[in-house]
Amino acid sequence: MAQELTVVGKAVAGIDATERVTGRAAYTADIQLPRALYAKMLRCPHPHARVKAIDVSKAQALPGVKAVLTPRDIPSAPLAPAHGSRRALTDYVTLAGEAVAAVAAVTPEIAAEALKLIQVDYETLPFVIDAEEALKPTAPQLEKEGNLIGGRPKIFTRGDVEKGFAEADKIVEANYTTPLGTGNPLEPRAVTAQWSQGRLTLWLASQGPFLAQQELAKYLGLPENRIRVISTYVGGGFGHKYSLHPEDVVTALLARKAGQPVKFQMTRAEDMYLGHVRGAASFHVKAGAKRDGAITALSVRRIVNQGAHGASAADGGIQSTGLYNVPNLRVETLQVRTNTPDYGPVRGVMDPGENFAVESAIDELAEAIEMNPLVLRIKNIHKGGDPLDGGVTLSSSGLDECIRTGADRIGWGRRKPTGAQTGAKKIGVGMAVTTRTGGSDTATAIVKVNADGSVNLFCGATDIGTGSRTTLAQIAAEELGVRYEDISITTSDTETTPYSRGSWGSGVILAAGKAVQLAAADARRKLIQAAAQPLQVKPEDLVVANGAIFAKELPEKKITVGQAAARAGYTVIGSGTAHQTNRPTVARGFAAHFAEVEVDTDTGQIRVLRLIAAHDVGRAIHPKVVENQIEGGVIQGIALALTEELIFNRATGRLLNTNFVDFKVPTIKETPPIEVILVEPGDPLGAFGAKGSGETPIQAPAAAIANAVYNATGKRPRELPMTPRRILALL
Amino acid sequence: MDEKKSPFIISRRDFLKGGAIGTAALSSGLLLRSEVEAQSTLPGAKITRIALKINGAAQTLEIDNRWTLLYILRDQLGLTGAKQGCDGGQCGACTVLIEGKPHYACMVLGIAAQGREILTIEGLAKDDALHPVQLAFVEEMGYQCAFCTPGMILSAKALLDRNPKPSDTDIRQGLAGNLCRCAAYPKIIRSVMNAARRIAS
Numbered sequence: 001m002a003q004e005l006t007v008v009g010k011a012v013a014g015i016d017a018t019e020r021v022t023g024r025a026a027y028t029a030d031i032q033l034p035r036a037l038y039a040k041m042l043r044c045p046h047p048h049a050r051v052k053a054i055d056v057s058k059a060q061a062l063p064g065v066k067a068v069l070t071p072r073d074i075p076s077a078p079l080a081p082a083h084g085s086r087r088a089l090t091d092y093v094t095l096a097g098e099a100v101a102a103v104a105a106v107t108p109e110i111a112a113e114a115l116k117l118i119q120v121d122y123e124t125l126p127f128v129i130d131a132e133e134a135l136k137p138t139a140p141q142l143e144k145e146g147n148l149i150g151g152r153p154k155i156f157t158r159g160d161v162e163k164g165f166a167e168a169d170k171i172v173e174a175n176y177t178t179p180l181g182t183g184n185p186l187e188p189r190a191v192t193a194q195w196s197q198g199r200l201t202l203w204l205a206s207q208g209p210f211l212a213q214q215e216l217a218k219y220l221g222l223p224e225n226r227i228r229v230i231s232t233y234v235g236g237g238f239g240h241k242y243s244l245h246p247e248d249v250v251t252a253l254l255a256r257k258a259g260q261p262v263k264f265q266m267t268r269a270e271d272m273y274l275g276h277v278r279g280a281a282s283f284h285v286k287a288g289a290k291r292d293g294a295i296t297a298l299s300v301r302r303i304v305n306q307g308a309h310g311a312s313a314a315d316g317g318i319q320s321t322g323l324y325n326v327p328n329l330r331v332e333t334l335q336v337r338t339n340t341p342d343y344g345p346v347r348g349v350m351d352p353g354e355n356f357a358v359e360s361a362i363d364e365l366a367e368a369i370e371m372n373p374l375v376l377r378i379k380n381i382h383k384g385g386d387p388l389d390g391g392v393t394l395s396s397s398g399l400d401e402c403i404r405t406g407a408d409r410i411g412w413g414r415r416k417p418t419g420a421q422t423g424a425k426k427i428g429v430g431m432a433v434t435t436r437t438g439g440s441d442t443a444t445a446i447v448k449v450n451a452d453g454s455v456n457l458f459c460g461a462t463d464i465g466t467g468s469r470t471t472l473a474q475i476a477a478e479e480l481g482v483r484y485e486d487i488s489i490t491t492s493d494t495e496t497t498p499y500s501r502g503s504w505g506s507g508v509i510l511a512a513g514k515a516v517q518l519a520a521a522d523a524r525r526k527l528i529q530a531a532a533q534p535l536q537v538k539p540e541d542l543v544v545a546n547g548a549i550f551a552k553e554l555p556e557k558k559i560t561v562g563q564a565a566a567r568a569g570y571t572v573i574g575s576g577t578a579h580q581t582n583r584p585t586v587a588r589g590f591a592a593h594f595a596e597v598e599v600d601t602d603t604g605q606i607r608v609l610r611l612i613a614a615h616d617v618g619r620a621i622h623p624k625v626v627e628n629q630i631e632g633g634v635i636q637g638i639a640l641a642l643t644e645e646l647i648f649n650r651a652t653g654r655l656l657n658t659n660f661v662d663f664k665v666p667t668i669k670e671t672p673p674i675e676v677i678l679v680e681p682g683d684p685l686g687a688f689g690a691k692g693s694g695e696t697p698i699q700a701p702a703a704a705i706a707n708a709v710y711n712a713t714g715k716r717p718r719e720l721p722m723t724p725r726r727i728l729a730l731l
Numbered sequence: 732m733d734e735k736k737s738p739f740i741i742s743r744r745d746f747l748k749g750g751a752i753g754t755a756a757l758s759s760g761l762l763l764r765s766e767v768e769a770q771s772t773l774p775g776a777k778i779t780r781i782a783l784k785i786n787g788a789a790q791t792l793e794i795d796n797r798w799t800l801l802y803i804l805r806d807q808l809g810l811t812g813a814k815q816g817c818d819g820g821q822c823g824a825c826t827v828l829i830e831g832k833p834h835y836a837c838m839v840l841g842i843a844a845q846g847r848e849i850l851t852i853e854g855l856a857k858d859d860a861l862h863p864v865q866l867a868f869v870e871e872m873g874y875q876c877a878f879c880t881p882g883m884i885l886s887a888k889a890l891l892d893r894n895p896k897p898s899d900t901d902i903r904q905g906l907a908g909n910l911c912r913c914a915a916y917p918k919i920i921r922s923v924m925n926a927a928r929r930i931a932s
Binding site (some may be wrong): 011013015017018020022023024025026027029030032151167184185186187188233235236237238265268429464465466467579581624625627628631632633635636660665666667668669671672722 | 736791809810811812813814815816817818821822824851852853855856866867868869870871872874875876877878879880881884896901902903904905907910911912913914916917918919920
């Protein structure tokens with residue numbers, strides 16, 4: 001990077017901004033096809049039931065109904081790994097809301113009426129909501145294996161945890177719980193399916209059209225080239241739109257049966273729990289340290305409510321294993337089946353909850369050894385180049401700088417002693433640090449240079465609101481040596497763009513970003529080859545900048561990129577593939593959050609006065625894109641801390657608050673002042689040093705706020721969300 | 732959210748309430764069945780011809796009395812800029828301006844909009860020249876997934892029309908009825924400040 005960067009690092013206008021602010025951006029439900037039918041699902045109201053008999057004859061006879069499906073009419077295989085054993089339509093229901101039949105009709109109203117004409121005879125069965133209840137031998141067993149997935153706990157160890165606790169001067173131990181939650185993107189999941197000559201086109205609100213294509217191909221027994229999945233504009237993901245979903249295949253099968261296109265959109269209530277949710281979990285944390293601040297042992301026992309179908313996506317939290325250099329460690333995980341929604345990918349997955357538990361425990365441990373919690377963290381965090389579990393090395397870390405700059409900004413040194421304040425309203429300051437692996441993904445990109453110097457970029461990664469379309473165009477322009485305005489980008493269409501695994505796990509910038517950089521470099525080499533002969537300059541002496549190819553020493557000796565492309569055949573294609581999987585080094589994003597809160601000890605209300613979010617993002621390709629990710633993630637993290645919780649009616653096994661009023665989503669009024677600090681040490685793996693930053697922001701606010709509440713009140717919250725009721729009980 | 736209500740518009744909720752009281756004797760599933768009958772032109776269908784002015788153009792439409800303005804805009808007129816996020820007056824993604832005031836299109840019946848002037852996001856830019864509020868959202872990147880953006884921009888326009896110099900609190904109050912789940916709120920607040928400056932200059 002000897003050359004000065006001209007596009008990377010600049011706050012260019014979003015490449016699709018005009019579409020987005022004019023309403024022209026077409027999301028899945030905006031796709032209008034002639035003769036399209038409306039689909040609806042018949043959902044079982046019981047959390048555990050068998051379908052003894054189902055009669056769809058009256059529904060089929062209703063004028064305007066074009067197709068009806070029951071479990072008999074669809075493949076018997078489970079849908080996709082992210083849904084465990086779940087079937088698209090089922091006659092054995094383990095989750096209230098699972099679909100037992102589906103219809104497609106000419107209007108939404110006729111489809112709704114048809115559902116009412118379907119007669120289902122259910123045998124209702126006893127159900128269980130809580131994971132700890134489900135582990136008891138008397139609990140209803142959901143599957144033959146029992147309710148403990150895999151039949152036994154999963155255990156990860158490092159060193160000798162008992163020896164580590166024996167060496168400790170102080171040990172802290174406590175239990176932390178986190179609730180059932182939901183990603184809840186504003187655009188409900190939606191799908192439109194159309195068959196033509198044995199080929200299926202699916203417009204799908206998806207974070208990963210290629211994964212959906214693969215899973216659909218397997219499910220339907222079709223080759224991938226007969227299935228086209230298009231996810232151009234997606235209205236938020238947060239994990240919810242990972243993988244194929246039951247309604248996606250049912251809509252495709254309805255369209256095949258009806259011989260007409262079919263569209264489906266989840267209602268808000270359906271969408272809030274019938275995709276991937278964040279399962280309730282408890283974390284029993286025990287941590288020990290010497291007086292000098294060396295953490296000698298950490299033990300975490302996680303009991304995870306995995307929901308009805310035993311999907312295993314929640315296995316991956318790395319806050320216990322990945323934040324600190326702890327020589328002796330034990331993590332035990334019990335993943336438990338219950339009659340509740342399926343725990344799947346949700347922004348940060350297990351890490352926000354686990355971070356709350358571990359970072360609360362670290363705060364408590366610091367107090368036990370009478371050390372500043374900031375100092376304890378700095379002493380124990382991983383540094384760039386550190387060996388990690390699995391024989392890999394950490395590529396880089398700017399966490400130390402995040403902690404120091406964040407502390408400076410909040411005025412950490414002026415923090416008041418814990419519990420020292422009188423009066424009803426108490427102010428406290430707390431911190432937490434976090435990390436996340438990003439980019440265990442593969443992606444390919446193609447750059448096409450046209451004879452007029454304009455460039456098409458093709459990349460499979462979906463822009464779910466992360467700004468990746470803009471960021472990837474910036475990387476292409478910078479690497480190729482053309483203007484940002486010369487780039488046009490096509491994304492997330494399995495027929496016209498190359499493979500990209502998907503927009504999740506903070507992985508797009510590292511995988512797709514690197515693929516775009518490699519593709520642009522490939523095209524640049526070809527352009528230089530084509531320019532060498534007319535310019536009479538050796539290729540190694542030529543550079544490309546601002547749309548022109550010229551000799552390094554003789555800038556007036558030049559041709560345009562377009563002229564070079566014309567000489568090379570009117571089209572120059574560059575391609576690049578980035579494998580960021582199974583590499584000896586691993587890139588992780590890091591963050592340190594500092595919260596200042598006011599606790600009203602009369603009402604139990606917590607008000608976040610200020611939140612400082614210092615993030616190591618490697619390099620910010622577009623500062624506003626990255627700030628948006630961090631600010632939005634922090635606000636979602638504050639909501640996890642204070643308000644968001646899906647609540648069951650324990651008598652019926654159904655959820656009570658599947659709407660935006662009773663499930664407390666933050667509004668613009670609840671947005672506290674958030675100060676983002678970008679730490680940019682650069683990372684060797686990513687394009688121009690960038691690494692992922694989509695998930696770290698949501699992971700640390702809860703612990704930072706909880707630690708601030710402790711600093712204010714001397715009482716430590718151990719349950720999320722920290723509602724007024726819980727805080728009053730605590731005080 | 733008070734300003735989303737206006738006395739001369741019958742809300743969908745009020746309409747459903749009134750309808751349910753008037754016909755409760757017939758059957759519990761009556762409302763839904765009536766909608767189907769109307770669409771299938773079975774007995775009981777009530778079709779009304781209404782005139783609307785949408786984005787400056789006069790439109791005459793035959794509508795089922797129970798259609799919402801959102802359904803009419805999206806499924807009958809192809810104006811899909813207004814989004815359906817909840818279909819229950821909770822999220823604001825379907826916000827349009829009726830006589831200059833923001834309303835949730837999912838909560839307004841087509842018949843109640845008879846004769847009204849409606850502005851949707853498609854009508855805000857004039858001859859491809861973006862409105863200052865749109866320019867401000869582009870410059871400040873006041874969006875992420877942008878599913879809320881059409882409604883957010885229209886609420887912001889209405890706010891600036893009645894209060895050209897809003898404070899931070901005014902902006903939060905004026906946009907409190909529009910959810911952004913990505914929580915691009917800090918940049919949305921900056922966008923509205925930016926738009927106010929653009930309009931003033």
